[in-house]
Amino acid sequence: MKPYQILLMIFVLLLMSACSEKDNNPTDVDVYGYNLEQFVSKNVVYACVDCDAPDSTDLRGIFAYEIVSGADGFSPRQSSYAGYDLPWNIFKTGYLMPDDSFRTWFDNPSLPSAFKVRNTGLFRLYRKIDVNNGDYPSKMVELMGLPIQNIDNWDGETEMAIKLSDLLQGIAAYDSVSIICYDGYGTGKYYHPEAINDGYYLLNTERTIFPTATLPNNQKRMKVVSHIEVFGATSAQTHNFSVAPDSLANLTVNVPTDLSSYQRTIIPNYGK
Numbered sequence: 445m446k447p448y449q450i451l452l453m454i455f456v457l458l459l460m461s462a463c464s465e466k467d468n469n470p471t472d473v474d475v476y477g478y479n480l481e482q483f484v485s486k487n488v489v490y491a492c493v494d495c496d497a498p499d500s501t502d503l504r505g506i507f508a509y510e511i512v513s514g515a516d517g518f519s520p521r522q523s524s525y526a527g528y529d530l531p532w533n534i535f536k537t538g539y540l541m542p543d544d545s546f547r548t549w550f551d552n553p554s555l556p557s558a559f560k561v562r563n564t565g566l567f568r569l570y571r572k573i574d575v576n577n578g579d580y581p582s583k584m585v586e587l588m589g590l591p592i593q594n595i596d597n598w599d600g601e602t603e604m605a606i607k608l609s610d611l612l613q614g615i616a617a618y619d620s621v622s623i624i625c626y627d628g629y630g631t632g633k634y635y636h637p638e639a640i641n642d643g644y645y646l647l648n649t650e651r652t653i654f655p656t657a658t659l660p661n662n663q664k665r666m667k668v669v670s671h672i673e674v675f676g677a678t679s680a681q682t683h684n685f686s687v688a689p690d691s692l693a694n695l696t697v698n699v700p701t702d703l704s705s706y707q708r709t710i711i712p713n714y715g716k
Contacts, residue, residue: 514565619676
């Protein structure tokens, strides 16, 4: 065998060995996602709430979030394994995966796979109030999923409202509640069941109103309520609340197809 043939054989053997090692230990390729938080602007959400707070106020936490496919309109609320929307603190941890059919993804094993929505096209936002029932599980209540009333508001004009007592369905008995606003106002102020049974929450002007209950002036008109704290309940809240109709969403945010102006993030655990 000629020397150049020997050198060629050695080169081929080395090349085959290198390929074999690469196959056994492939180099990981980075997978990129876009955090969902950046698609829902704080300013856009603020603009859809009747609020006299500084315009830097972040009100995204007072909404529930529905993820909707732009291909067939599917959303997790249609799945028997989910059937609900997400609070902001969970929604904002998710990612959009453009290289995987524009799928949404959450590194959260407790979420059903229904929240891995393909061809994500839009997000719908629904005003909600959380009911925190002591040591029992909290409930997220979408306001437009409750029976809608029409009552006179603070200006004497007819406005859509929900009964405050409807937020407490499924609690057999309680001593009192605190109605807490977006900025924490209301902590340490208490309402007894007779006042709650008289009260309403105005859906457009974002105020409580109590037509006949006798209350201190600083408890009558609670603005932009975020949650209710329940005291003295002896059982969990058993009522299953309905999601709001999609036609009554407070805000719809379209998912952009051009992501060049958005920040992408390496997702090390994707697919694992």
